[in-house]
Amino acid sequence: MTTAAMPRPEGDDTQRELTVDELAARVGVTVRNLRAYSARGLLPPPRMVGRTGYYGREHVARLILVREMLAEGYSLAMIERTLASAPPTASSATLALHRALLAPWLPPEPEVTTGQELAARAGVAENSAVVDQLVELGLIRRLDDGRLEVLDPALLTAGLQVVELGVPPEELIAAQAAVTEHVREIAQTYVQMFVDTAWRSFVAAGSPPEELERVQAMVARLQPVAAQALLAAFRTEMAAAVESAVETALSQFPEEESGSPPA
Template sequence: MTQPAGVDGDRELTVDQLAAVVGVTVRNVRAYAARGLLPPPRLVGRTGFYGREHVARLRLVREMLAEGYSLNMIERTLTAAPEAAGSATLALHRALLAPWLPPEPEETTAAELAARAGVPEDDRLVDGLVALGLVERLDDGRLRVMDPALLTAGLQVVELGVPPAALIEAQLTVAEHVREIAQTYVRMFVETGWQTLREGGATPEQLERAQTTVARLQPAAAQALLAVFRREMAAAVEVAVDEELRKLGEG
């Protein structure tokens, strides 16, 4: 089998040919495959053969690495992508998903976590964070913090004197409401911008427009949500303060 001239040709490639076409080492190809970044090849005996979808994924991995993405972030970006997706589909998938991914996960221990919160070490605290999806338990007993920024915000609330258990319970309720808000924005986009994309046949210009829309949707949606939250928080605080002051007056 000779190496095809076109990267996206229909010919199947051996692992050596795949590495040569994309411009990476065979060792890297095998390492990426071991992490699940590439779908399994078609096996003929002990030889694996790779197609266009493997070339597309490998090129995307190389590009994201060159832009400074970690392998963990790339893995999270590609997890939900169709295995047989071509270059254009993967590029769109990345553009639509990447802006919404949380920061890089961090690893810690239950003791370190308790020390940061200023509370005694307690398995129930970790269990609550696991229930939130904020923390994962690792096989070696350590913890992986899935969203360090959210954890930092929570610890700041704990420093104000709010018990961790109360914060976790409140956050479970908040997460449920935010999930509904996110679904509302996604439905809005699918029923408007995405519908236009489907009807237009997904031309390169429309794909680029969709990517731009999603990139602008994140800050716009966050700003709108924050504005509503501030308004509702002010109203709720006013009612609560008036009620508590009334109780003090009656006492």
Template sequence: MDPEPTAELLTIDQLAERTGVTVRNIRFYSGRGLLPPPRLRGRTGLYGPDHIARLQLVGELSALGFTLSAIERHLERVPHSAGPEELALQLALLTPWAPEPLEEVERKELDRRAGRVLDDADVEKLVAFGVVQHLDDGRVRLQGPGALAAGLDSLDHGLPADFWQRSHEVIEQHTAALAEDLMKLFQDQVLQPYRDAGRPAEERTRLAAALSHLKPVTVQGVVTAFGRAVNRNIRERVDTEKEPGDAAG
């Protein structure tokens, strides 16, 4: 897709500086077909907004844990003719659900962030909570700071690690099913009508803006629904456990 007359064109060095992707990686991605060829001005290759947007999309997919082969498969569905707006929409489909960045830290750094010295049993409990993961070199992979704070709070309450581990497994099981159902609903009622309409340009900005609100609205809905379900479950258990004479009181 040709850029607008006012679109800024960059050399490969300028593109690397703008996006934070090395020249070597830009050339590698181009060789794998992840980027369209540059526009030639004489013998100089020039890159436009569509190249920037595509590199941002590659970076987001990589940050989400996609392998290079998976990134290639994903981008096969995004033709080289796609402009910056279409690529921005593709990025918006991913960004709202990007997790907090993972950090790999030494045990001493974990202690510093915890504000106290953690023994091996404490760390194993944090692993059970899903807060940290062991790495082969003795370091740990740490979730976001909010996860560590919640994990430390759980440590202080003294419930057995097995309880937290099994709780984590139950949550993973049910949230995976919830995510699958919600994504199918989104595909059927939002994305597919957009595709069937020919991906109208005027819909892209509106969809991208709506997607930025999807995560907080969904998370709040899950928290609210879960709270209601727990309260309902508590009431039902209390009613079931009442002695026959209690009802008269």
């Protein structure tokens, strides 16, 4: 028969497991806040012995990072998204690197709205089917209280401007779904380029700490540079597409008879 290991002796303070009160005291937060962070998924679950949870070094590292990000002005929602893909047992150094590499790419802070407010902003009648499409596309998330969380407000604003031009929401959503697939491929191309060059060289060199700042700077600059290159290519292709569409549209107009008197 096996028995659960109990917390280590007090002598090895950096290694021993902590109760929730000890963890809060170690990091300098209240137990109430610690429980709130856990409820949001910011901390991995503790090891349970009966009804008592025990926390290890990975919890200390994660909680310290949460506290630091809050001090830097991050909201809990932004921290939640930043840490969502981080390994639950990552060290403090790994979490710090994860934050540095991912933070520049996160979308703006989410907005909370309702279906009625969303329809009013679009100038259309409220339509739950349209909301379902937005949820499926990953642009909106339904909250437990019935409200809607807009995950990328900037993209929503751009979409509403297109609707104002007279494009039906259903047509725009279908077009955006196709565009998202293409953008996903483009993003993977740029990221793979970074992994195959700067990141691979950094790892091959043994991940020297003195090189970390340079890698972080490259990651931070990659987004605006890639966006600028993508926009330039898009303008060129958009101009060609518009020119072709205009020529096709004009060719459908009836030709005027030569020599006919002016109206």
